[in-house]
Amino acid sequence: MALGSQEKILEAAHSLFEEKGFSGVTMREISDKSGMNKGLLHYYFKSKQAIFLGVFKSVIRIMFVNISGILERTDIDFDTKIELMIDAYYSMLTKHPKLPLFVLSELSKIKEFTSNTEIPNTLKDASKLIEENLGKYKKVNEGDGFHFLINLISLCVFPFIAQPMLQVVKPNKEESYSDFLASRKSHIKNILIHAYK
């Protein structure tokens, strides 16, 4: 798959921004990593912020695309839905372990140009699905649908974003941190299913 110049720029920018954040990356670095001339960056994008926005929008989609699909399904029971959502998060996190920390970190810094972006709209779509799909399961108490979702996401995502800190604290050094993360998958399923039974 031969990438066009614009794609090359976005791809290089993606990996750089994800690693160092918006203000930690220079146009020169994006130019070097993508192999594209510095002038070209400004031919395709009017500014550094514009490149960042392009990256950020695609990254948000990666974060939510699998999960939305599962939330929408009505042909499976509660326990299966839990399993599939955890699988979906793990699939995303295994492919893109640094992605959630990047998104959350940048989102907390962006104040000025939040309104310029379509980010909130992309997110808001998930909001209805939560209420509609989780609310009707008897095992979830009235109004606890959102708690449930947050619990699931917290238990899956946090150990990934806190890896740099937790792998230092981890007691059993014979087991690698990625093995530990993998072992958590069934652990999380058990906890959630028991907690809501």
Next chain:
Amino acid sequence: MALGSQEKILEAAHSLFEEKGFSGVTMREISDKSGMNKGLLHYYFKSKQAIFLGVFKSVIRIMFVNISGILERTDIDFDTKIELMIDAYYSMLTKHPKLPLFVLSELSKIKEFTSNTEIPNTLKDASKLIEENLGKYKKVNEGDGFHFLINLISLCVFPFIAQPMLQVVKPNKEESYSDFLASRKSHIKNILIHAYK
């Protein structure tokens, strides 16, 4: 409490770094916010990194000081320990909601000068306490002590650091996000106590 020049610099730097990250802050900003002359910054600290390191060390201490104390206690039972630890995290997070995201984000970027810092040592201290104190409770399965600790931290901390994203997704708009966070406190206690019973 009159602050010395060095403290003024660190205090201003703390709030700026926490908000915008290492590379998002300039020496000029620290100078302006602290009211200290730009030249003075270099009189007290040899570089921007040195200021950052001073801030980072104090911030790590804030994150762990309360929790370590509770882990060390042997005069209380399992359920009480859960409650106190959640209270300790909530106390810390309410005072410093942006602190964990800042620490984790910077920690994931720091590669080069990790070894120069004492950060890992500060963290490693918590490691022993986990095994020694949680391992002897019968309710925790063999080897699940670390899982338990990660669950507790994930459920407490993640909703704070993901606030910019989750408050957009949140379905019940009548309830504020901080009210939701507060209501989670008892929710988390219930889940953890039930899950390990």
Next chain:
DNA sequence: GTCTATATCATGATAGAC
């Protein structure tokens, strides 16, 4: 200890040749 002045370099962005 505090300040001004300045050195040195890197930054994002533009203009214009090809």
Next chain:
DNA sequence: GTCTATCATGATATAGAC
């Protein structure tokens, strides 16, 4: 579309007067 050259600015850091 692609490239070079350059601008204007802002960055960290230093030297030295007071």
